[in-house]
Amino acid sequence: MYPKIKLELFIRLVKRRRLSVAATVRQTVGETLQRQMVLEIVRQNEGHLTADEIYLLASEQLSSISRSTVYRNLNILAERGLVVAVNAPERPTFFDRNTEPHHHAVCVSCGMLLDIPADGFDVRSLVPPGYEVVSASLIVNCICARCGEGMSGALDESGGTAADGRAQADASAAADGRA
Numbered sequence: 001m002y003p004k005i006k007l008e009l010f011i012r013l014v015k016r017r018r019l020s021v022a023a024t025v026r027q028t029v030g031e032t033l034q035r036q037m038v039l040e041i042v043r044q045n046e047g048h049l050t051a052d053e054i055y056l057l058a059s060e061q062l063s064s065i066s067r068s069t070v071y072r073n074l075n076i077l078a079e080r081g082l083v084v085a086v087n088a089p090e091r092p093t094f095f096d097r098n099t100e101p102h103h104h105a106v107c108v109s110c111g112m113l114l115d116i117p118a119d120g121f122d123v124r125s126l127v128p129p130g131y132e133v134v135s136a137s138l139i140v141n142c143i144c145a146r147c148g149e150g151m152s153g154a155l156d157e158s159g160g161t162a163a164d165g166r167a168q169a170d171a172s173a174a175a176d177g178r179a
Ligand SMILES: [Zn+2]
Pocket: 107, 108, 109, 110, 111, 112, 143, 144, 145, 146, 147, 148
């Protein structure tokens, strides 16, 4: 489950903007405040959220917020570099609070998206001489440890490295923050 965004946060945001809570109830919250709320939702979640997931969390805080408002604000936040839009093939766009350069591993079975540190792998070695790398974000298609364990368990009941597989699955689940 995703960590719930606390109602206090939203009230705090409202107060900071000198709007009354009653104004929120009347659902006259301005564009800037809605964008701030969308940003806070992305920042408070460790994993990578789709626009739909962000919309659902936002609508828990502000029932009147529309899907198009959330989508529009996500695109604005991404343009401003406050969140990163991650486009993995055949997946919805994920929004990432981690704006540091990094890569992603995506599980082609369950869709789980995991950060891979950008250091330790020099993408400049991939491009021809004379090309200057401006930015790079790699998507590595994987079978995650948990899905791999399920597949090998179905094929082979003998056990073998099951304990290792479980440890990896736990580690990736913890890192993903969605377990
Ligand atoms: Zn998986």
